[in-house]
Amino acid sequence: MTRAMIEDWTARFPGLAQLERPIRDLLLARGRVVTLDEGTLVFGPGKSPENMLFLLDGSVRVQQVSETGREIVLYRIHAGESCVLTTACLLAYDDYSAEGVAETPVRAAAIPRTLFDELVATSPAFRSFVFAAFSKRITDLFLVIDEVAFQRMDVRLAATLIELSEGAETLDTTHQKLSVELGTAREVVSRQLTEFQRRGWVRQSRGTIHLLDRPALHRLADEG
Template sequence: MTPTDMTMDWVNRFPGLARLKPETRALLQSRSRNVEVEAGTMIFGPGKSPEHMLFLLDGSVRVQQVSETGHEIVLYRLPAGQSCVLTTACLLAYDDYSAEGIAETPVQAAAVPRDVFDDLVAQSKSFRDFVFAAFSKRLTDLFLIVDEVAFQRIDVRLAHKLIGLAEGQNSIATTHQKLSVELGTAREVISRQLQEFQRRGWVEQGRGVVRIIARDKLAQLAGHIS
């Protein structure tokens, strides 16, 4: 991941930064660098120390936790127009990453050096408010994930995930492995549950695809999520 000169006024793309003083906005703009990576690239990973705060301008980044046994769970996705809160947490704590960030699509981001981040957190209330507001929202999202994994039934969570991934369509390009990562469970668990959905006539399975047959049944089950 190699920074290049930032030529666009990227600060305007983040509403939370609009309240910054003109000199603070100018500092962010002048000291930032443009970062471009290809889909599939690991942007950061465990044991690495962040040197920049990242503001995603284009694309999507998947942040996931991988256990020592290779078990994976998606913690969150970072869409364009947001800052990476895991990077923020590591910068604030002077700590290394404990999870990995993978570019799901070609990605463009603005990278702000650590020293600029430290100075602005200390000196600019508006920037500090922006950082902690984003941090607070993402922390709430992570608590919801913990609640789902610990307390929600897997059939309910899978139905909810399938409805979300379908985005109004009837065909979902995915695999049992990908769904297991999304839901933080074993692939075999997903396979058994999809087989049960298929037995009920709710879905059909193909190689790398799941087709929704009875959306209303899945939606009814998915509605049990609190």
């Protein structure tokens, strides 16, 4: 890996871009850029983090899997973000309790634990960056808990269809994948999608959901 290839990756993160030049040079010198294929298990339960990852390209899905095999998506890490679970495990010297899966090809900057510990202890600016990102994601996780515990499933499904479609009229997904997103049974998702189809909001085909009435889905999602 040449210096030119990693010369400016810290500029992708506003908090890192504001660090003193010697700290940024240290990150560039001791960090390394890694690439992962789609579907790669980035981390998993029972494993201890060896690096702090800063995502440069791609998306990582962080999900919890119960003893019975039920899954729920906790959050996603996108380019320009770091992982709150990794941060928590590094700070607490604990193992992961969830798994992270590359949803797309991923490129990330990996900072070794020793450097992370050193900078948290000696650099107020780096420490502020770490805890600012940590607190924001914790707030997001509380929103997930609120949605799962208190919001109606039809409202959550409508919001998820809108979010995952990213403005497109079709969404390539399955009932099983949506059940993981929502932390519920596939049968629950199937019943709700059938109701949406009855109302003329969506049309289903194998592996694809066509959004026919996005305004209606938005109105329902806004009820949450």
